[in-house]
Amino acid sequence: MRVFVTGGSGWIGSALVPELLRAGHDVVGLARSDASATALTSAGAEVVRGTLDDLDTLRETAAASDGVVHLAFKHDIAFTGNFEAAAAADRLAAEAIGSALEGTGRPFVLTAGTPVEAGRPATERDGHDVEADAADLDEGPQARAATAEWVLSLASRGVRSCVMRLPRTNHGEGDTGFVAGLVGIARDKGMAGYVGDGAFRWPAIHRLDTAHLFRLAVEQAPAGATLHAVAEEGVPLREVAEVIGRHLDVPVVSVDPADAAGHFGWLGGVVSVDQPASSALTRELMEWRPTRPGLLADLDEGHYFRAG
Helix, strand or coil: CEEEEECCCCCCHHHHHHHHHHCCCEEEEEECCHHHHHHHHHHCCEEEECCCCCHHHHHHHHHCCCEEEECCCCHHHHCCCCHHHHHHHHHHHHHHHHHHHCCCCCEEEEEEECCCCCCCCECCCCCCCCCCCCCCCCCHHHHHHHHHHHHHHHHHHCCEEEEEEECCEEECCCCCCHHHHHHHHHHHHCCEEEECCCCCEEEEEEHHHHHHHHHHHHHHCCCCEEEECCCEEEEEHHHHHHHHHHHHCCCEEEECHHHHHHHHHHHCCCCCCCCCECCHHHHHHHCCCCCCCCHHHHHHCCHHHCCC
Protein backbone atom coordinates (compact mmCIF):
# COMPACT_ATOMS: atom_id res chain seq x y z
CA MET A 1 0.00 0.00 0.00
CA ARG A 2 0.95 3.63 -0.47
CA VAL A 3 0.15 5.17 2.92
CA PHE A 4 -0.12 8.91 3.51
CA VAL A 5 0.90 9.84 7.06
CA THR A 6 0.42 13.26 8.62
CA GLY A 7 2.65 13.83 11.64
CA GLY A 8 5.09 11.24 10.33
CA SER A 9 8.11 12.93 11.91
CA GLY A 10 6.43 13.28 15.32
CA TRP A 11 6.66 11.05 18.38
CA ILE A 12 4.30 8.31 17.18
CA GLY A 13 4.83 8.95 13.48
CA SER A 14 8.58 8.46 13.65
CA ALA A 15 7.90 4.95 14.97
CA LEU A 16 5.04 4.26 12.55
CA VAL A 17 6.88 5.18 9.35
CA PRO A 18 9.59 2.49 9.78
CA GLU A 19 6.91 0.03 10.96
CA LEU A 20 5.02 0.54 7.69
CA LEU A 21 8.15 0.39 5.56
CA ARG A 22 9.33 -2.85 7.19
CA ALA A 23 5.95 -4.37 6.35
CA GLY A 24 6.48 -3.57 2.67
CA HIS A 25 4.34 -0.45 2.36
CA ASP A 26 5.38 2.83 0.75
CA VAL A 27 4.97 5.96 2.87
CA VAL A 28 4.43 9.57 1.90
CA GLY A 29 4.71 11.98 4.81
CA LEU A 30 3.47 15.53 5.25
CA ALA A 31 6.30 17.88 6.24
CA ARG A 32 5.79 21.46 7.34
CA SER A 33 9.51 22.18 7.93
CA ASP A 34 12.92 21.32 6.55
CA ALA A 35 13.66 19.33 9.71
CA SER A 36 10.52 17.23 9.26
CA ALA A 37 11.29 16.68 5.59
CA THR A 38 14.83 15.55 6.42
CA ALA A 39 13.60 13.15 9.11
CA LEU A 40 11.05 11.59 6.75
CA THR A 41 13.53 11.26 3.90
CA SER A 42 16.12 9.70 6.21
CA ALA A 43 13.53 7.17 7.34
CA GLY A 44 12.84 6.18 3.74
CA ALA A 45 9.57 8.01 3.14
CA GLU A 46 8.53 10.24 0.28
CA VAL A 47 7.83 13.83 1.31
CA VAL A 48 5.03 16.21 0.43
CA ARG A 49 5.50 19.73 1.78
CA GLY A 50 2.59 21.41 3.51
CA THR A 51 0.70 21.99 6.75
CA LEU A 52 -2.68 21.01 8.14
CA ASP A 53 -4.01 24.26 6.72
CA ASP A 54 -3.12 23.25 3.15
CA LEU A 55 -6.41 21.50 2.53
CA ASP A 56 -5.89 21.04 -1.22
CA THR A 57 -2.57 19.30 -0.53
CA LEU A 58 -4.21 17.00 2.00
CA ARG A 59 -7.06 16.22 -0.36
CA GLU A 60 -4.84 15.54 -3.36
CA THR A 61 -2.30 13.44 -1.49
CA ALA A 62 -5.03 11.38 0.16
CA ALA A 63 -6.68 10.77 -3.21
CA ALA A 64 -3.37 9.49 -4.62
CA SER A 65 -2.82 7.12 -1.68
CA ASP A 66 -4.13 3.70 -0.73
CA GLY A 67 -4.76 4.76 2.86
CA VAL A 68 -4.22 7.58 5.34
CA VAL A 69 -3.09 7.80 8.95
CA HIS A 70 -3.82 11.21 10.44
CA LEU A 71 -1.50 11.77 13.41
CA ALA A 72 -0.73 15.47 13.11
CA PHE A 73 -2.33 17.99 15.46
CA LYS A 74 -1.46 21.59 16.25
CA HIS A 75 -0.03 20.82 19.69
CA ASP A 76 2.05 23.98 19.55
CA ILE A 77 -1.05 26.17 19.82
CA ALA A 78 -3.18 23.68 21.77
CA PHE A 79 -0.81 23.67 24.73
CA THR A 80 -0.48 27.45 24.74
CA GLY A 81 -4.17 28.00 25.39
CA ASN A 82 -5.79 27.83 21.97
CA PHE A 83 -7.08 24.26 21.88
CA GLU A 84 -10.23 25.42 20.11
CA ALA A 85 -8.27 26.66 17.08
CA ALA A 86 -6.24 23.44 16.98
CA ALA A 87 -9.43 21.36 17.10
CA ALA A 88 -11.03 23.44 14.36
CA ALA A 89 -8.00 22.98 12.10
CA ASP A 90 -8.07 19.26 12.79
CA ARG A 91 -11.72 19.04 11.75
CA LEU A 92 -11.06 20.79 8.43
CA ALA A 93 -8.04 18.55 7.76
CA ALA A 94 -10.08 15.42 8.51
CA GLU A 95 -12.87 16.59 6.22
CA ALA A 96 -10.40 17.23 3.38
CA ILE A 97 -8.89 13.76 3.74
CA GLY A 98 -12.24 12.04 4.22
CA SER A 99 -13.81 13.68 1.19
CA ALA A 100 -10.96 12.40 -0.99
CA LEU A 101 -11.48 8.82 0.22
CA GLU A 102 -15.27 8.59 -0.05
CA GLY A 103 -16.41 5.60 -2.10
CA THR A 104 -12.92 4.07 -2.37
CA GLY A 105 -13.02 1.50 0.45
CA ARG A 106 -9.58 2.72 1.52
CA PRO A 107 -8.53 3.02 5.18
CA PHE A 108 -8.53 6.30 7.09
CA VAL A 109 -7.15 6.07 10.63
CA LEU A 110 -7.74 9.11 12.84
CA THR A 111 -6.02 9.72 16.18
CA ALA A 112 -7.97 10.55 19.34
CA GLY A 113 -7.64 10.03 23.09
CA THR A 114 -9.14 7.45 25.42
CA PRO A 115 -12.22 8.82 27.21
CA VAL A 116 -12.73 9.09 30.97
CA GLU A 117 -15.49 7.06 32.60
CA ALA A 118 -16.24 7.60 36.28
CA GLY A 119 -15.53 4.59 38.45
CA ARG A 120 -14.37 2.17 35.76
CA PRO A 121 -11.98 1.76 32.84
CA ALA A 122 -13.18 3.27 29.59
CA THR A 123 -13.81 0.82 26.76
CA GLU A 124 -13.96 1.14 23.00
CA ARG A 125 -17.76 1.38 23.28
CA ASP A 126 -17.61 4.54 25.40
CA GLY A 127 -17.36 8.15 24.24
CA HIS A 128 -19.69 7.93 21.27
CA ASP A 129 -22.38 10.24 22.62
CA VAL A 130 -21.16 13.22 20.55
CA GLU A 131 -23.00 14.28 17.42
CA ALA A 132 -20.70 13.94 14.43
CA ASP A 133 -21.96 17.11 12.76
CA ALA A 134 -22.45 19.20 15.88
CA ALA A 135 -18.89 20.24 16.68
CA ASP A 136 -18.96 23.40 18.73
CA LEU A 137 -15.70 25.10 17.85
CA ASP A 138 -15.91 27.11 21.06
CA GLU A 139 -15.39 23.83 22.95
CA GLY A 140 -12.14 22.27 21.77
CA PRO A 141 -12.40 18.81 23.37
CA GLN A 142 -16.06 18.49 22.32
CA ALA A 143 -15.16 19.55 18.79
CA ARG A 144 -12.36 17.00 18.58
CA ALA A 145 -14.64 14.23 19.82
CA ALA A 146 -17.18 15.22 17.17
CA THR A 147 -14.45 15.02 14.52
CA ALA A 148 -13.75 11.44 15.57
CA GLU A 149 -17.43 10.58 15.26
CA TRP A 150 -17.56 12.23 11.84
CA VAL A 151 -14.64 10.10 10.66
CA LEU A 152 -16.38 6.96 11.95
CA SER A 153 -19.50 7.98 10.03
CA LEU A 154 -17.49 7.76 6.80
CA ALA A 155 -17.87 3.99 7.09
CA SER A 156 -21.34 4.43 5.60
CA ARG A 157 -19.85 6.37 2.68
CA GLY A 158 -17.35 3.85 1.41
CA VAL A 159 -14.36 4.59 3.64
CA ARG A 160 -12.71 1.96 5.86
CA SER A 161 -12.47 4.53 8.62
CA CYS A 162 -11.46 3.90 12.21
CA VAL A 163 -10.41 5.92 15.24
CA MET A 164 -7.29 5.03 17.20
CA ARG A 165 -7.56 6.28 20.77
CA LEU A 166 -4.27 6.87 22.54
CA PRO A 167 -3.72 6.78 26.33
CA ARG A 168 -2.15 9.52 28.44
CA THR A 169 1.36 8.25 27.84
CA ASN A 170 3.00 6.65 24.84
CA HIS A 171 6.32 6.19 26.56
CA GLY A 172 9.78 5.29 25.30
CA GLU A 173 13.27 6.67 24.87
CA GLY A 174 13.15 10.23 23.55
CA ASP A 175 9.70 10.97 25.01
CA THR A 176 9.05 14.66 25.70
CA GLY A 177 5.41 14.24 26.73
CA PHE A 178 3.56 13.84 30.01
CA VAL A 179 6.01 11.45 31.71
CA ALA A 180 8.97 13.61 30.75
CA GLY A 181 6.98 16.55 32.12
CA LEU A 182 6.57 14.81 35.48
CA VAL A 183 10.30 14.10 35.59
CA GLY A 184 11.10 17.73 34.81
CA ILE A 185 8.73 19.02 37.48
CA ALA A 186 10.24 16.66 40.06
CA ARG A 187 13.73 17.80 39.17
CA ASP A 188 12.76 21.50 39.37
CA LYS A 189 10.77 21.15 42.61
CA GLY A 190 13.18 18.79 44.34
CA MET A 191 10.37 16.32 45.02
CA ALA A 192 8.38 13.73 43.07
CA GLY A 193 4.72 14.51 43.61
CA TYR A 194 1.42 12.74 43.21
CA VAL A 195 -2.08 14.06 43.89
CA GLY A 196 -3.95 12.97 47.02
CA ASP A 197 -3.35 9.34 47.87
CA GLY A 198 -1.73 8.67 44.50
CA ALA A 199 -4.43 6.26 43.36
CA PHE A 200 -5.27 8.18 40.16
CA ARG A 201 -4.28 6.02 37.20
CA TRP A 202 -3.01 6.62 33.68
CA PRO A 203 -3.42 4.08 30.88
CA ALA A 204 -0.09 3.58 29.15
CA ILE A 205 1.68 1.97 26.21
CA HIS A 206 5.15 1.91 24.68
CA ARG A 207 5.17 3.91 21.46
CA LEU A 208 6.52 0.94 19.44
CA ASP A 209 3.46 -1.09 20.43
CA THR A 210 1.33 1.87 19.36
CA ALA A 211 3.04 2.00 15.99
CA HIS A 212 2.42 -1.71 15.47
CA LEU A 213 -1.30 -1.32 16.18
CA PHE A 214 -1.56 1.63 13.78
CA ARG A 215 -0.03 -0.54 11.07
CA LEU A 216 -2.51 -3.33 11.78
CA ALA A 217 -5.34 -0.78 11.63
CA VAL A 218 -4.26 0.40 8.18
CA GLU A 219 -4.07 -3.17 6.95
CA GLN A 220 -7.14 -4.77 8.48
CA ALA A 221 -9.30 -2.69 10.85
CA PRO A 222 -12.96 -2.97 9.86
CA ALA A 223 -14.86 0.12 8.82
CA GLY A 224 -16.25 2.07 11.75
CA ALA A 225 -13.95 0.51 14.35
CA THR A 226 -12.81 2.28 17.50
CA LEU A 227 -9.48 0.97 18.79
CA HIS A 228 -7.67 1.52 22.07
CA ALA A 229 -3.86 1.53 21.90
CA VAL A 230 -3.57 0.57 25.57
CA ALA A 231 -1.06 -1.89 27.00
CA GLU A 232 -1.57 -1.12 30.70
CA GLU A 233 -5.10 -0.33 31.84
CA GLY A 234 -4.06 2.00 34.64
CA VAL A 235 -0.72 2.74 36.28
CA PRO A 236 -1.13 4.46 39.70
CA LEU A 237 0.60 7.81 39.65
CA ARG A 238 2.03 7.23 43.11
CA GLU A 239 4.01 4.33 41.67
CA VAL A 240 5.23 6.57 38.86
CA ALA A 241 6.31 9.18 41.41
CA GLU A 242 8.13 6.54 43.45
CA VAL A 243 10.26 5.50 40.47
CA ILE A 244 10.97 9.12 39.61
CA GLY A 245 11.91 9.89 43.21
CA ARG A 246 14.26 6.93 43.36
CA HIS A 247 16.09 7.87 40.18
CA LEU A 248 16.37 11.56 41.02
CA ASP A 249 17.07 10.87 44.71
CA VAL A 250 14.32 13.26 45.80
CA PRO A 251 11.48 12.71 48.30
CA VAL A 252 8.13 11.36 47.11
CA VAL A 253 5.31 13.53 48.43
CA SER A 254 1.55 13.87 48.27
CA VAL A 255 0.23 17.12 46.78
CA ASP A 256 -3.13 18.37 48.00
CA PRO A 257 -5.66 18.36 45.13
CA ALA A 258 -6.24 22.08 45.70
CA ASP A 259 -2.55 22.70 45.02
CA ALA A 260 -2.23 20.46 41.97
CA ALA A 261 -2.35 23.26 39.41
CA GLY A 262 0.24 25.26 41.29
CA HIS A 263 2.59 22.31 41.67
CA PHE A 264 2.17 20.56 38.33
CA GLY A 265 1.36 23.57 36.13
CA TRP A 266 -0.05 22.53 32.75
CA LEU A 267 -0.11 18.91 33.91
CA GLY A 268 -2.28 19.67 36.94
CA GLY A 269 -5.53 18.63 35.33
CA VAL A 270 -4.07 15.49 33.78
CA VAL A 271 -2.71 14.12 37.07
CA SER A 272 -5.88 14.93 39.03
CA VAL A 273 -8.29 12.52 37.34
CA ASP A 274 -8.52 8.74 37.49
CA GLN A 275 -8.65 7.72 33.84
CA PRO A 276 -7.95 4.02 33.24
CA ALA A 277 -8.86 2.50 29.88
CA SER A 278 -9.27 -1.04 28.59
CA SER A 279 -8.15 -2.49 25.26
CA ALA A 280 -9.82 -5.88 25.61
CA LEU A 281 -12.06 -5.39 22.58
CA THR A 282 -9.17 -4.13 20.46
CA ARG A 283 -7.00 -7.11 21.35
CA GLU A 284 -9.76 -9.51 20.38
CA LEU A 285 -10.70 -7.71 17.16
CA MET A 286 -7.16 -7.12 15.90
CA GLU A 287 -5.45 -10.18 17.43
CA TRP A 288 -2.95 -7.72 18.88
CA ARG A 289 -0.76 -8.12 21.96
CA PRO A 290 1.63 -5.41 23.16
CA THR A 291 5.11 -6.78 23.88
CA ARG A 292 7.25 -3.80 24.91
CA PRO A 293 8.18 -2.80 28.48
CA GLY A 294 5.50 -1.28 30.71
CA LEU A 295 5.67 2.30 31.96
CA LEU A 296 7.41 1.59 35.29
CA ALA A 297 9.92 -0.76 33.66
CA ASP A 298 10.60 1.82 30.97
CA LEU A 299 11.18 4.49 33.62
CA ASP A 300 13.57 2.15 35.40
CA GLU A 301 15.68 1.85 32.26
CA GLY A 302 16.91 5.35 33.10
CA HIS A 303 16.65 7.22 29.81
CA TYR A 304 14.08 9.65 31.22
CA PHE A 305 16.67 10.85 33.75
CA ARG A 306 19.67 11.56 31.57
CA ALA A 307 20.98 15.11 31.79
CA GLY A 308 19.35 17.44 29.28
